[in-house]
Amino acid sequence: xxxxxxxxxxxxxxxxxxxxxxxxxxxxxxxxxxxxxxxxxxxxxxxxxxxxxxxxxxxxxxxxxxxxxxxxxxxxxxxxxxxxxxxxxxxxxxxxxxxxxxxxxxxxxxxxxxxxxxxxxxxxxxxxxxxxxxxxxxxxxxxxxxxxxxxxxxxxxxxxxxxxxxxxxxxxxx
Numbered sequence: 109x110x111x112x113x114x115x116x117x118x119x120x121x122x123x124x125x126x127x128x129x130x131x132x133x134x135x136x137x138x139x140x141x142x143x144x145x146x147x148x149x150x151x152x153x154x155x156x157x158x159x160x161x162x163x164x165x166x167x168x169x170x171x172x173x174x175x176x177x178x179x180x181x182x183x184x185x186x187x188x189x190x191x192x193x194x195x196x197x198x199x200x201x202x203x204x205x206x207x208x209x210x211x212x213x214x215x216x217x218x219x220x221x222x223x224x225x226x227x228x229x230x231x232x233x234x235x236x237x238x239x240x241x242x243x244x245x246x247x248x249x250x251x252x253x254x255x256x257x258x259x260x261x262x263x264x265x266x267x268x269x270x271x272x273x274x275x276x277x278x279x280x281x282x
Contacts, residue, residue: 110216110241117145117230117238118214124178125188126202133178133202135236142175142259143232146250147206147217147225151183151191155249159227160199162252167200174234175259177201182209182224217243229255231262 111118121134135143146163148156163170163177170177178201181188185205192199204211206225212218217228227244239262244250261268267279 110243111214111230111238113238113240115238116236117143117232118211119236120204120211120214122180122204122206122211123185124202124204125185125192126199130185130189131202133204135232138176138178138232139236140174140234142173142234142263143178144170144175144229144255144259145178145180145215145232146227146229147180147212147215148227149224149246150181151187152195155227155247156181157196159249159252160196160203162249164198164200166252166256169256170259173256173259173263178204180204180206180211180225182206182212182218215241231255231258233262 119135121132123130124133148159160179167177183205184207188203206212209218212225215228215230217226219226227250229242229250230238231240233239240258260274261272264278267282269279
């Protein structure tokens, strides 16, 4: 069962590869910040690096919004390390290992029969409440610009019409 909008996001603690080292990462570590948690199927695949690198290229823009990026797959932390130190290149946020599939299952993105995650992206507010999520099948990547726009829209605290962009008028208070 997927988590519910407006309810606390499922907590997790797991090993991650970040900034050249393996360390433990917990959702609690990010309280007080917006979190963009995204799941991808596997390391060393085709669509996944385009998303992972796309988020990494935009990390400064997310950070300006008090938002952190967390990537997660069912791979081991050692697979994340090998990929990052090889073909993937430097990534500016943690890649979390969900080798036991608990995080993917808790967020409702695990394909049990394949043992991999769908492409899910979850927006969690500074209080740990789930505000938005989108889940794609395996073949189609996400648009990082759109995810950035959604964070900006939520941060207005106002009603935002379709296609709203920063600097445009909102529809007022919710």
